[in-house]
Amino acid sequence: MSIESIIEQALQDGYLTPAMEAEVGRICDSVSELSIEEYMALDRLMGALLTGEVVAVPRKQFINVMEELVLTESITRVAEIEANSDRTLDLGDIAAYALNRLPPLYATTEEGANYQRQRARTELQELISTQVQEAITHNLNRPEFFPERQALGKSSNKETLSQVSSLLQSYAPNFEHQSSPS
Known part of the structure; x- marks a missing residue:
């Protein structure tokens, strides 16, 4: 890509x-x-x-590869539904619902994560798809309780700016230096 x-x-x-x-x-x-x-x-x-x-x-020092796989599947499915209807779904609720019904696949190295991804694709992909679909169905059918509730991990603008700055410094350290003076 x-x-x-x-x-x-x-x-x-x-x-x-x-x-x-x-x-x-x-x-x-x-x-x-x-x-x-x-x-x-x-x-x-x-x-x-x-x-x-x-x-x-x-990112974390360790990852649950299942989170990545469920999030990817959930994003794909939610994007399809939201593109073809006027419904707005809560991605966090959907992923959490599915993850609570799936086994964790933790890894601390890239090699371990690749192993867990491959294992999940061959042994668990159908179960992942089924659980995400059940989560979406559950989300679509539930009433709107507590609309004032706050999602976990909502970051402030200052935190977001810090994340963006760090990302750009890591991936494009010479961007500002490449401009030629006028």
Whole structure:
């Protein structure tokens, strides 16, 4: 995938997953210089993160690969439903509902995570799809209780700005330095 396509997907879904972030980093590390289009895409991502249009899913020292797989499946399904109807679904509720009914797949290394991903694709993909669909059905059929409730992990603008700044420093450290003086 290209940086532009990853960022377009993040903008479409409203989420930047750790896998997407890692792929952008891998691409940035593998080329000597980014194109103008790639810098523009990164700039669009920064703006979307600042406005909250895109939410960065945080990284951890260990990961539950099942979270990544369920989130990916949930984002795909929710995006389809929201594109074809006037319904708005709560992605967090859907992912949590499905995850509570699936086994965890923790890993502390990239090799371990790759092993768990492969294992899940071969042994658990049908179960993941089924649980996400059940979560969506449950979400669609429940009444709106407590509309004033606050989602966990809502970050402030200052925290978001810090995340974006860190992301750009990691993936595009020379962006500002490449401008030629007028």
